[in-house]
Amino acid sequence: xxxxxxxxxxxxxxxxxxxxxxxxxxxxxxxxxxxxxxxxxxxxxxxxxxxxxxxxxxxxxxxxxxxxxxxxxxxxxxxxxxxxxxxxxxxxxxxxxxxxxxxxxxxxxxxxxxxxxxxxxxxxxxxxxxxxxxxxxxxxxxxxxxxxxxxxxxxxxxxxxxxxxxxxxxxxxxxxxxxxxxxxxxxxxxxxxxxxxxxxxxxxxxxxxxxxxxxxxxxxxxxxxxxxxxxxxxxxxxxxxxxxxxxxxxxxxxxxxxxxxxxxxxxxxxxxxxxxxxxxxxxxxxxxxxxxxxxxxxxxxxxxxxxxxxxxxxxxxxxxxxxxxxxxxxxxxxxxxxxxxxxxxxxxxxxxxxxxxxxxxxxxxxxxxxxxxxxxxxxxxxxxxxxxxxxxxxxxxxxxxxxxxxxxxxxxxxxxxxxxxxxxxxxxxxxxxxxxxxxxxxxxxxxxxxxxxxxxxxxxxxxxxxxxxxxxxxxxxxxxxxxxxxxxxxxxxxxxxxxxxxxxxxxxxxxxxxxxxxxxxxxxxxxxxxxxxxxxxxxxxxxxxxxxxxxxxxxxxxxxxxxxxxx
Ligand SMILES: [Zn+2]
Numbered sequence: 001x002x003x004x005x006x007x008x009x010x011x012x013x014x015x016x017x018x019x020x021x022x023x024x025x026x027x028x029x030x031x032x033x034x035x036x037x038x039x040x041x042x043x044x045x046x047x048x049x050x051x052x053x054x055x056x057x058x059x060x061x062x063x064x065x066x067x068x069x070x071x072x073x074x075x076x077x078x079x080x081x082x083x084x085x086x087x088x089x090x091x092x093x094x095x096x097x098x099x100x101x102x103x104x105x106x107x108x109x110x111x112x113x114x115x116x117x118x119x120x121x122x123x124x125x126x127x128x129x130x131x132x133x134x135x136x137x138x139x140x141x142x143x144x145x146x147x148x149x150x151x152x153x154x155x156x157x158x159x160x161x162x163x164x165x166x167x168x169x170x171x172x173x174x175x176x177x178x179x180x181x182x183x184x185x186x187x188x189x190x191x192x193x194x195x196x197x198x199x200x201x202x203x204x205x206x207x208x209x210x211x212x213x214x215x216x217x218x219x220x221x222x223x224x225x226x227x228x229x230x231x232x233x234x235x236x237x238x239x240x241x242x243x244x245x246x247x248x249x250x251x252x253x254x255x256x257x258x259x260x261x262x263x264x265x266x267x268x269x270x271x272x273x274x275x276x277x278x279x280x281x282x283x284x285x286x287x288x289x290x291x292x293x294x295x296x297x298x299x300x301x302x303x304x305x306x307x308x309x310x311x312x313x314x315x316x317x318x319x320x321x322x323x324x325x326x327x328x329x330x331x332x333x334x335x336x337x338x339x340x341x342x343x344x345x346x347x348x349x350x351x352x353x354x355x356x357x358x359x360x361x362x363x364x365x366x367x368x369x370x371x372x373x374x375x376x377x378x379x380x381x382x383x384x385x386x387x388x389x390x391x392x393x394x395x396x397x398x399x400x401x402x403x404x405x406x407x408x409x410x411x412x413x414x415x416x417x418x419x420x421x422x423x424x425x426x427x428x429x430x431x432x433x434x435x436x437x438x439x440x441x442x443x444x445x446x447x448x449x450x451x452x453x454x455x456x457x458x459x460x461x462x463x464x465x466x467x468x469x470x471x472x473x474x475x476x477x478x479x480x481x482x483x484x485x486x487x488x489x490x491x492x493x494x495x496x497x498x499x500x501x502x503x504x505x506x507x508x509x510x511x512x513x514x515x516x517x518x519x520x521x522x523x524x525x526x527x528x529x530x531x532x533x534x535x536x537x538x539x540x541x542x543x544x545x546x547x548x549x550x551x552x553x554x555x556x557x558x559x560x561x562x563x564x565x566x567x
Contacts, residue, residue: 018042028056031073054080133198134191142191146184148173200276209280244278258307309355316344316351357537361508364427374559378403382418382554385543386459390414405554407544412439415447417545419458426507426536429563433517433556434544436499442548444494448472449546450503450514455539463543468534470514470524472498478512478530483566484522487514492522500555504563507536511563520566 018024024042032055033039040059041051057074065071070087073080125132144150152173158166177184224231252271256262274281323337323344382405385391395416396408407418424430438446451469453461463469470478472493479486492498502517512526546552 018045020045027059029059029062030055031057031076133201134194135198139191139195142187146187148177206277206279244281247281248274248278306355306358309351309358313348313351316348320344360425361427364425364508371561373561376557376559377405377554380405380554380557381421382407382544383421385417385419387417387462388415391416391418400553405557407546407552407554409546409550412442412548412550415462415545415547417449417463417543419453419544420542423455424452424505424507424540424542426540429506429509429511429560430504430542431556431558431560431563432503432505432542432554434501434503435553435555436501436546436549437551437553438494438499438549446472446494446549447547448501448544448549448552449475450501450542450544451477451512452505452507452540453543455541458541458543463545466543467530468512468526469543470503470512478514478524478526480525480527482523482525483515483520486524487522488524489522498522502556505542506563507534507540510534513563515566523566 016026018026018041019038021042021044024044026040026042028041028043028046028051030039030041030051032052038045041049041056045051046056054073057071061071068090070083070090072083072087074083077083155166155170155173159170248271251274252267255270256267320341323341326337378399382397384395384397390411394410394414395418396406396410397418398406400406409416434450436446436448449462449464449469449471451463451466451471453463453466453468457466464471464473464475467477470476470487472487474488476486476488479488481489485492487493487498487501497516497519500517502513502515502520504511504513510526510528510531512531513523514525515521515523544552
């Protein structure tokens, strides 16, 4: 075994010499130990074993350490840099860092500053005190002055004593006072308001709120010390100047909404009251008092017309109530009352319809502001018309294996018609793509009509008798070609290209168009005059009337925010 690895003997320790290097004093501890290696070493051990200085401690230094000494590499820890920090702290002799000394200074300073500030504040107010407040004596002076009370009494005394001149003087005084009526009214009113304001101020409600605020700030200071030096999230050192006028506006707008029927005079009074307590309002955040999860009503979105309709309906309902009361009083013939109630009820229904119509318009406007496309291709449904027996018996409407809606006919010889089962929303933009598959022997004679009809005509008239439809026959109403040829033009009306068609419609925008899809090489539209009589408040349905076409496929059925541009 190599002697290097031997433990030092008792003798070595006593002589404090290295066991390996005779005569060499042991001067270091190697504290970060390497395996099976004596931790007490001499200078030669260091060089021979290439020991690292950062792992060594000088024995002499340990002997000389005092209460504040910190060793750079003792105890053994993960990150020695913290020992340097300890050294810095313990080896500086600064008595000022005693907490009580420092806090005493701080609180003395705070107390002194607060007292100074309060005394300055008081002085400034007192200097101006006569302009800020009016007392009972002040009010008395103003009254005595304006009323000329003493003079009036003197004259009256003279009058009593029979002095002749006094009579004229009294007359003069009465006239003077009458002349100064307006001026005196203003003076007295002004002083009275001043007095009321003074009185309000002297109740000290607002100053007490300020006091509470100040004391709260001291609580926050205390909490900062007591709760681990964390600044409370509600604390704002750079206090944003709070404009209480915003809060007042907010409260007024909440009170003054069209459903509250507030009079302007009431709102004015409320505003004056709120202005008085304005400085206290930062303590109220109106938004935090609104119910969570409720949408705020934006009354600017609702239209005046809608309120009128509601008001009208409410009036009618009250009328109905009155009529019913009359029945129990039995003063009028009951049949008359029932008639009245009937009329009122009908009016309510028509009001509600109008209201619905207005809401629908708003909803559509909002939809149109945001680009969208609602694809109803796989959801739309069509119904057979009851216009005639063949539409019922010779027509089948169902979805194929690809979930495409198909209108098929049993026979080539009869006209049949069907309708989109939902009422047309006059504000919606529709794009419908259809594919026509005529019977083989009618390739050059099939008939296709698409357009709108009043709802009530759907089951007793053909689409082709409506004023609003496209057709590949000479019956067509809309035949204005804006590009290429019109659908009813004999050159193209049975063209293979014209068997896949896009129909576009928006009643409120008076837009009706049909074109071959997707090329749009032949585009037919309705002219403005043709749509003059179109009444968008009426209910319309979309209808398809066909003859000699075996199958119409509804390839696309879309509601869009805008129609595609056709080049
Ligand atoms: Zn040695």
